[in-house]
Amino acid sequence: MKNMMISADEKKLLRKVEIRSHTCFLAATMVNMEGNGFTFSLIPAIEEIYKDDPEGKKEAYTRHQQFFNTHAVPFSFIVGLAWAMEKEKKEKGSVDGETISSVKSALMGPTAGMFDNLFFNCLRIIAAGIGIGLAQQGNILGMVMFILIYGVPQSIVKMWFCRLGYTYGTAFIDMMFSTGLMASFTKAASILGIMMVGAMTAQMVYVPLNLILHIGPATLEVAPVLDAIFPGFMSIALLFGYVALIKKGWKPINLILLTMVIGLVGALIHIF
């Protein structure tokens, strides 16, 4: 592929982003998980790309503040890819913000699943097996081996992945754009993206409803009834309630405060 060579300036920037992409769990909250790590990793890139476009910069930062969550290693690949997409968006206008968000959402679930299995469930077990063997005899080398086998390789792969995401991302978008297929790609990416958001919502969002209605002498538990109608009904209702509020111009901070009030008051009056 052409475009795989990168200039000296890009190399410098790449090094910065690579190092920063180690901080994927930086300031993680329940609202956007690795969103701050993602933003922090991309700061040098976004500052460079949008240095004369304050409005675009603001949009880019807001975009990467969104919820993000995957395994730490493919995190770097997606950071590199997002960087390439931001660059193409600004320089050639070939990508829009929606596509960047869609591609990120589409990738986080499956990469998390794949790399959790590869690193957490495979390499970690191997490293622990070797480490435990040594540590059982009171040997400090057990600890050292565990770090060398499980910790250090993550950094090496991350460095490589970041570069891979950036170079291949640029080449891929150029190819799509030159063949006039960017609009089709955008649509396909947003379908996959929204589907993964649906899957992750089903997996992670949970409304711990514990409401019991007293109708005369009879009691009725609400949660099982709702689940019988549509499993996870409350999670979907909550999510689209928030979406409606966002469309009305509600700020995320107010949504979070609302959640805290609902949670605590709800627990106080025995809804949860």
Add this chain to the structure above:
Amino acid sequence: MLIAALKLSLLYWLLGILDTAALGWQALTRPIVVCPLVGILLGDVTTGCILGASLESLFMGISAIGGSIPADATTTSYVATAFVILTGADIESAVAIAMPIGTVLASVTMLPYGLFSPIQGFFTKLLQDNKIKQYEIAVWVFTFISPLINTVILFGCIYFGVDALQLAIASLPAWVMTGLGAVSSMALAVGFAILTSQIMNKETVIWFFVGFVLVKYVNLDTVAVAVIGAAVAITIFLLEKKIIENKGKPESKEEEEFF
């Protein structure tokens, strides 16, 4: 005892930040690393290593499922190792009490997650006001401050013992714990809602429900959903591609006018 508890709390605080926020490895907070380090600090490396091996085997199969951690391996390693080295208890009894300690600590160490959520609005505001340096400082300060609650809890566990912690939790009104738990599991919906509102449009929103149903009804994991989703996305991509290619051909002109 006070010095030991202080030393271990400091190690817990800094190692947690180094491992999760700075390196992203999630390797240095495992029992096999923590126990030997605690051993070094308390002057008994051999016991630390042996306990590390036992606790690592014990916690190896336990991982976070759906955001809730059944037992916290990290804090348990600190408490159990300190218990053995400081009181001279045997390793077998420490391993036996490790799991109950882990369960108590896991329920406590998850609480700050829900509690700290509102700060996210402040972070985004800083970026939108183009205060990039302030943002960078703020996220790092937060990273250093947010583990302090758990650090104090760990200090209490080592200094006063785990029983004291259990008593303290029991004295909290029940609704506080339930409420904070509810906030944690619902706060995620805010993040997903922001994401959904960004990428959703009338044509694609239906696929949200396909993804949701595949997990809720069929119990597929995300990789399986991604394969199905990719098949759908590729099919649509190829269909659109064909339509675009046909547009260039003369015989499709009539069709275009028709539409």
